[in-house]
Amino acid sequence: MIHTYGLERIGIFYPANVYRNMSPAWLTEQALIRGEGMLSDTGALVVQTGKYTGRSPKDKFIVDTPAIHEYIAWNNVNRPISREKFDALKAKMTAYLQNRDIFLFDGFAGADLVCRKKFRIINELASENLFIRNLLIRPTADELSQFGDPDFTVIVTPGYRCDPKTDGVRSEAAIIIDYETRVVLIAGTQYAGEIKKSVFSVMNYFLPDEGVLPMHCSANMDPVTKETAIFFGLSGTGKTTLSADPNRKLIGDDEHGWSPRGIFNFEGGCYAKCINLNAEKEPDIYNAIRSGSLVENVVLDPATRRPNYFDSKYTENTRVGYPIEYIPNAAIPGIGGIPKVIIFLTADSFGVLPPISRLSKEAAMYHFITGFTSKVAGTEQGITEPVPTFSTLFGEPFMPLAPEIYAGMLGERIETYHTKVFLVNTGWTGGPYGIGSRMDLKYTRAMITAALNGRLDSVPYKHDSRFNVDVPQSCPGVPNQILNPRDTWANKKSYDIMADKVAAMFHENFTEKYPDVPEEVSDAGPKPKARL
Template identity: 50%
Template sequence: MSTITAETLAAEIANKARSVAYNDTAAQLVEYAIARKEGRLSADGAFVTDTGQFTGRSPSDKFIVRDELTDKLVWWDNTKALSPKHFDVLLADFTQSLADKHLFSQQLYAGADLKHQLNVAVMTPSAWHALFIRNLLIRPALAALEGFAPNVTILHNPEFKADPARHGTRSETVIALDFSRNIVLIGGTAYAGEIKKSVFSLFNFHAPSDGVLPMHCSANTGKDGDTALFFGLSGTGKTTLSTDPERVLIGDDEHGWSDDGIFNLEGGCYAKTINLSQKAEPEIYAATKKFGTVLENVVMDEATHELDFADGSKTENTRAAYPLYVLDNVSRTGTGPTPTNIVLLTADAFGVLPPIARLNAEQAIYHFLSGYTAKVAGTERGVTEPQATFSACFGAPFMSLHPTVYGRMLKKRIKESLAECWLINTGWTGGAYGVGQRISIKDTRALLNAALSGALVNVPSRTDPVFGFSVPISVPGVDSTLLNPRDTWVDKEAYDRQSAKLVSLFEDNFGKFAAADAQIAEAGPRLAVAAE
């Protein structure tokens, strides 16, 4: 392995490039991107672009260098390994691909807590990708840029094509991470989320050794300074529910939990926009109308440049990337105190889970390690009925270490903080998808607000016979029938069969974690009870 570092690599790339534009502003980058025909402006001034062949991440093309540091630590069941020799060849060829090009370099921070902050340099020939990451990470003050020394360097070139035989990759697309030197190479894909998630993957590897729990979650604070965390996979409402006009948003997606409290890893939001509406999500909707916001794969009228958020013809994964400062109700420090409430979100398309349940610490870790939600029929070819999705820690693709490492850390934090833990189902009631109906955002917000206010801690509740968690019997402003999902089904026997099916899926999935902590395994649902 060569002796090059993240800092010397950035300098080498700059020396070989035709020119480098450092830390251009949003206005400058938009001008460049428009001139280079990388995208167009919407009627309201946002930058609209297409990501081409790839409209989402390419997890099968993500590699971590397997060396002395990573060999015994990385969760290799979850990622592919790349040899140091292959990485060095790839790095040399990648460096050459950027030679004599005009590059855009953004020098940014990852981590609002100065104790755990990373200096990140992103270098790319694409103006809009530079704008994207400028929106997503934390922008240093001008004075701080003098003498900026990166300890993470990300090289990005959508036009680079990897050679599997030469580079040890699966295809021409590659996302390669060297954790020993904090170097990331992203080629063959224009999907900008790869840049953002590579930073998170790197943070997830290093943070635990510093005593920091990395989390794929949103966070906000109430008027009394109480912090809430929101874990959830795509489509469960994580961004929508954490972006609340009555609470101050700390961050949208990625956080660390240290002994001092919570801190945001980022300085922006990367929100899904499919079926976005002003009524349901006013803050996100308003952000899509801001100059400098990047909109990925959103359909736009050719004549008027008006946006159609309901059109998923390009992809269901349409996105808006915008800096946090465009929101009115956002933390200016990116930090918050130790959490008072932890919310695990799921969209249960089987129609089995209650809309809210209170969890003890062991149950919280069981559901954290499970990371359950469900795909619904019609969202993917061949999906004709609900399909369970389990993603450990609500973000398995980005968990560089084994999930139980993060699970043990979260359990310790819950015990020490005495945080209340909740499971909130934003999915279906009255039947599975296609029969029942989606739980309304109005009801979900009422339940969430009651939980965060402390109003549900001492209310009468029932113990769910299958899942074992505590479910409130009544909540002001919410139909009590909704709180017991079996009562919402016309066919009770069909509910019981569906419940047994879901429990079986939970048990099958958790088998790989059961040996790590018997107490946590015991906190899950029981198939025998569901069958009865």
């Protein structure tokens, strides 16, 4: 008789075998035996995720029930699905898992013990079980023996493909969260990031009711003073790179909560991009790709098994998941103090936002809600000029509640703790993409260092009325001429035209998406020429 660890309660009655909380070496070995991947020359397990090489937000649903309906911000990201469709798909997925080997991981989300949630992840693939073992907080032997019932269960069956007609979903893939019964279904996709982000979505729903602000951000702290900073930013803005400061302890690279006690990491690992990775620029991530890591969609040399991080044959979104202990300066456990500084990162490919500017509380709430960056020409088929991207709260697909709830909590914390907030543009200077150049990383690091150590507190500032921000006129280690973006453009009239265009984009997006936000917040954002 095999030990099922209570899987019957979720509907799995006849598993072939159940492997619970196995070691990375054992899971890697099983993945190789089962043909799920191959080893790189670094010892990392490398898998190909097939059709889905990234998240599939259009395939994500929330079970709509009377108990939760009024709390969800229903929109084109938070889509409803009926209880009947959810229950039917769950029955199909659990039937699919009967008589199969099951890889089980029981672990935690939340380094703060007061806020910690217990998650049970049920996998059909050893490789995905290795991934989530790396990403969640791993229980000690004593904690595992006393784990009890999970707070939330996630069932992951990439081999089961949905039928849109009968299952009531959009495609063969589906990610469905039932906040009432506390179960997540992930079917038809092998992209492991769906598991991680489903855990994040769960925390984002429950924690605000406990007085905790959940955030899609990275965080680090001074190793001596414990002074803590958090970094918000969408893909390509440098969030992971800039928070991995060799002079500071990394609390975490992606998902955190802000409680009255301070910042805490939701996770026990990191999920970093690998594209164009090199040892010189990002040594911590490069050296973390070793035995025990799970790598997705990186091209290997067939003879040497050497990874080619510059080859985007399968996707630009190549990834590696590894335990945070693989980072030499990681803060373990992932707990910091009350943030003294907040950094909003944006990669402005239009080249008009200041490289660093100071935000008021209201402006911070505005930019938190807005979540701006931009895609550049050539990154996607059909894009011939910079395209603005706005993602609410820097993580729109994972935020089930109204944005005003999260933004209000941030504003309260900024006011209570006198937290300083800066908007940092890691994008273009001297002109838009194709004319100007990308902001030099060493200057961005110098600006952030100055913001963190208080050296921007006493310098003179100039108010930019168009973007409604205060721009420092000097910064240690940074040439004064790059601090005001208009000065870096050869053609000042062209700057004004482009800047008005970007300010109008902000205004139109905010007016359309957030009509119920308080006026003092909406007025704190960029102002097109007609509104100056």
